[in-house]
Amino acid sequence: MFAELTGKLDNLLRNLRGAGKLSESNIRDSLREVRRALLEADVNYKVVKRFIAAVEARAIGAEVLASIDPGEQVVKIVHDELVEILGSETAPMAQSPQAPTIVMICGLQGSGKTTLAAKLALKAKKEKKNPLLVAADIYRPAAVDQLRKLGDSIGVKVFHVEGANPREICRQARKEADKNLVDLLLIDTAGRLHIDQELMNELDQIKSDLNPHEILLVVDSMTGQDAVNVAEEFHNKLNITGVALSKLDGDSHGGAAISIRAVTNCPIKLASTGEKLQDLEIFHPARMASRILGMGDVVTLVERAQETIHLDEALKLQEKIRKSEFDLEDFLGQLKALKKMGPLESILGMIPGLGAQMGNLDVDPARMGRVEAIIYSMTIRERRNPKIIDGSRRKRISLGSGTTVTEVNQLLKQFFAMSKMIKSMTKRNKRGLPKGLSQKLLSGMGA
Numbered sequence: 001m002f003a004e005l006t007g008k009l010d011n012l013l014r015n016l017r018g019a020g021k022l023s024e025s026n027i028r029d030s031l032r033e034v035r036r037a038l039l040e041a042d043v044n045y046k047v048v049k050r051f052i053a054a055v056e057a058r059a060i061g062a063e064v065l066a067s068i069d070p071g072e073q074v075v076k077i078v079h080d081e082l083v084e085i086l087g088s089e090t091a092p093m094a095q096s097p098q099a100p101t102i103v104m105i106c107g108l109q110g111s112g113k114t115t116l117a118a119k120l121a122l123k124a125k126k127e128k129k130n131p132l133l134v135a136a137d138i139y140r141p142a143a144v145d146q147l148r149k150l151g152d153s154i155g156v157k158v159f160h161v162e163g164a165n166p167r168e169i170c171r172q173a174r175k176e177a178d179k180n181l182v183d184l185l186l187i188d189t190a191g192r193l194h195i196d197q198e199l200m201n202e203l204d205q206i207k208s209d210l211n212p213h214e215i216l217l218v219v220d221s222m223t224g225q226d227a228v229n230v231a232e233e234f235h236n237k238l239n240i241t242g243v244a245l246s247k248l249d250g251d252s253h254g255g256a257a258i259s260i261r262a263v264t265n266c267p268i269k270l271a272s273t274g275e276k277l278q279d280l281e282i283f284h285p286a287r288m289a290s291r292i293l294g295m296g297d298v299v300t301l302v303e304r305a306q307e308t309i310h311l312d313e314a315l316k317l318q319e320k321i322r323k324s325e326f327d328l329e330d331f332l333g334q335l336k337a338l339k340k341m342g343p344l345e346s347i348l349g350m351i352p353g354l355g356a357q358m359g360n361l362d363v364d365p366a367r368m369g370r371v372e373a374i375i376y377s378m379t380i381r382e383r384r385n386p387k388i389i390d391g392s393r394r395k396r397i398s399l400g401s402g403t404t405v406t407e408v409n410q411l412l413k414q415f416f417a418m419s420k421m422i423k424s425m426t427k428r429n430k431r432g433l434p435k436g437l438s439q440k441l442l443s444g445m446g447a
């Protein structure tokens, strides 16, 4: 997600932080670089202009220059203003007090509407709601089948009327929703290559028939500036209530998506980060800003972990860490849990200080398999007390796991580094950090 932009911004902010003393011209130079990085990432130029002007106005104040840590202050201002551009507050999805909540999903061809409909259905199911998917795309031959397959895979019903027009399908779906106590009606509409009058009329009619509580526009973040134009046009014609950014897992031109809120004034509500149906996030401006600036997103990471790791397991692990008993078996457990949490790239991007380096880091699932093989080739005693693994044991382990001694060495080195880090973190924690650990983490582990 925004790998290239994050890399550049992270570097710039690192320099600012390390600068000690700052002058007006230092700050101006840095901001010029920030400006260039944003433009290169395809952020809308008007938005960039507004952003830089806002940062500059606050950063070149006497207050900042005279402060003990001006670099840190400027970084904070950049973060604040980016949050502002992204929409300040998290915009919640509409929820009707009376069931069903009706969500109409629209957007250009291939933007990710059908996938998003299924993702929202899955999310609703996890929240113990009763969703119904409506197949209202009658134009693309395989569209209905596609939605049916997705619905089947998550056990959610798909409503469709063979031979009926989209308006009729939606009307009947509305009735069906009442009959079956559906509380979330998700309408998957047809896409077009370009915005045309016919499409808008159709959507408008469905809108006036059903009065949806939410009109979500799915925007493909990979399409660059076009994404912003499309959002503007849809918003003018349909008064959309929210934007869902899709394909944020790709990184080219993602910057355009950053501009959508500022240009259209319509809130970004959701972020789609992969092809799998669980790859959906609520869009939180502050967290997204942290991620874009390479500061990680600990909050989302913890939430994701809580979804996949059981609480008692987490507590057990915490206790072990506290007692400095973290061993290779726990390491293996963590590795497996990490794999369950979703695409590794997106997970690593949320870890403070790592996000920026993700641009050129290739996370290879096969390599993770080798790490597992190495640990499985160790005896229980070795896993619990890795310090006893000497040269001859390393050789045996590498033979047993079909890897090389170098790989075994690497793994052990990583593990020891990790336990050292965990130890230092828990020690600092016991003493109590002045501003709280989370603040420290959010600012990139003090980088």
Ligand SMILES: Nc1nc2c(ncn2[C@@H]2O[C@H](COP(=O)(O)OP(=O)(O)OP(=O)(O)O)[C@@H](O)[C@H]2O)c(=O)[nH]1
Pocket: 107, 108, 109, 110, 111, 112, 113, 114, 115, 116, 137, 140, 143, 189, 190, 191, 192, 246, 247, 248, 249, 250, 272, 273, 274, 275
């Ligand atoms: N990588 C990635 N792929 C996605 C994401 N969302 C959707 N896709 C893929 O994009 C392609 C198009 O997605 P659909 O959901 O069919 O798009 P659509 O808007 O319904 O397309 P039409 O109905 O033809 O207009 C599919 O191959 C999806 O798997 C995402 O967040 N990340």
Ligand SMILES: [Mg+2]
Pocket: 113, 114, 115, 137, 143, 188, 189, 190, 191
């Ligand atoms: Mg579709």
